[in-house]
Structure formats: structure tokens, C-alpha cells
Amino acid sequence: MPELPEVETVRRGLEKLVVGRQILRVEIFNEKSFQAGKGDVENFLIGAKIVTARRRAKVLILDLSSGYSLVMHLKMTGQIVFRGRENWGGGHPNDSFLTELPNKSTRVEFELSDDAKLFFNDQRKFGWIKLIPTAVIDEMDFIKKLGPEPLTGDPKTEFLRRIRRRGNSVIKAAILDQTVIAGIGNIYADESLWLAKIHPSSRVRDLSDKQLSEILVAAIDVMTKSIKAGGSTMKTYINADGSKGNYLDLFANVFRREGKPCPRCGATIEKIRVSGRGTHFCPNCQKI
DNA sequence: CTAGGATCCTGTCAGC
């Protein structure tokens, strides 16, 4: 269930491990997970070299020497695993990092030069990979409508302009809206609102520009911290001693901590449902 | 145009 920091972590892994390699073969285990025009796989994928690993919001982009790109979205359960001289995985944390691959959740497998393989695993099949010309990525509907990148430049003015269009929404739904600000998902929404001391069910119109800016700053802080911690990768999934780790422990204050004390005030963290999503907050620090 | 709910899919877990 990767959000911006997890996707950025995957991007960095791919930059190191697959940029410069050639794609020799592709095996598609689930048709919906891999979309390409007729003949494009043969003409623009096989034999092409991976030139760049980019990210926009939660979308990963591998540019190829053929003028085409692999555009991927991990959605809820997508995961990328590299097997070669080293063994690396990122994205949705589960045992597929460790098992023999392909397995039953493998949707696409790439064979790369230098005896390496790249696996796209995705239990729920919501994720996708599209092979399209590099030049048309910016014309994709989803990409075109995205809000500003939180970790690049100064997103504040544009964020405020866009979130004000959602005055009647609850704040949590508004910051999950990718056309308002790019990259925030359920974890970082809850963590940001806790940091900014804003109740997730507050209406946007009832919040000041100052409060909204504080939420943005909080989101930037927690996502930066998460990237530094290494995202949800094999490394954070398995501790050095071989025991199972939990990368949420590295930065989360409220997410999946219902029933536990708030690290700031000691009140008991609650879990409720806000705009259809499980939502964690401190009833004492975050009042409407 | 915005807002809210159903929907895509597989797997796990709590509660009978």
C-alpha cells in the first residue's frame, strides 16, 4: 500500500539496480496488470535499455532507450522485487520479498541483462504497468490533473488554491485527493493531521490558511523522515537479526496504534472511519 | 463543478 515515500524508495532502488540494463524478455501472468498497444512489446520493450527511473506522485516511470516508458502504479498491494547479484524489494511489505519468485501474486516478470530479474507482485491486482511513448505521459489524465509535488519546490500557494475548492469536504478526504496535493495516502494523512493537531473530520472551510499550511508542513516532515528511514523495503521488513521488523515503528505516532497512548499527551488513540477509510487520531490533541 | 458511495480484487482476521 505504497504512498509517496515508499514509491520514492522503490525509485531509488531501481535507479541503482536496473538503470543501464537491457530488457530481454517479459512474462505477463495477468493481462490487466500490463497494458501495451499491439506490437509495442516487440518493437519498443524487448531489447530496449532502461535509461531513467523517475517518479511523479505515486507513479513510477522507467524511461527506455526506444522512446517508450514503463509507467507503473503499485496501488494498494503492489511490490517490486529485484533478483540478481543482490536481492532487493520495495513497496507493499509482505513475504513475497523473501519467497521463490514468481509466486501466485506475481503479475509481471522482466528478464534483464546481466542475469537479473525484476518482479511486479500485486495481490489485489489493482496496480498496473503501461508501456506508452515517453512523450504522452504528461497527457495522461491522471498525471495532468495531479496537484503539486510536496517535496519539490514550494508547493504551498498551489496547495492552498486547490484545497480551497474542496471547502465542503472533510480535511482527510481533501489531502488524500491527488489533484490537491500529490503523494499523500492513508498513513501520511493520519500522521500529518496528528502532527498539525487537526481533527480528521474537520471541514476544510472551517480551517485557516495557517492551519492548512501546518498540515502541509507536517506532511512534508513525516514523508521526508520516512524516506530517510528507508521506506517499506526488505531492509525494514527484516531486521539485522532476522526477526520481522515494522517500518511504521520508525516514524508512526498514530497509524495502527489505536488503543495505545498518544506519544504527545498520553490520551488513548482512537480509530474511526472517515470518508470510507480507517482513520487514527488522538481525541485530546485533535479536536474539531 | 463538488461530494459521497460503490467498485475493482485477493487474502486475512474476528466473531459467531
Place this chain on the structure above:
DNA sequence: TGCTGACAGGATCCTA
């Protein structure tokens, strides 16, 4: 031991 419903780190589609 089974069954059943709720839920899951996302975004789109449909309706009002």
C-alpha cells in the same frame, strides 16, 4: 472447524 462480514498504506466511476 467452518462460515460470514469487515477491512485493507488507491483511485476511478457513477450518481445526486
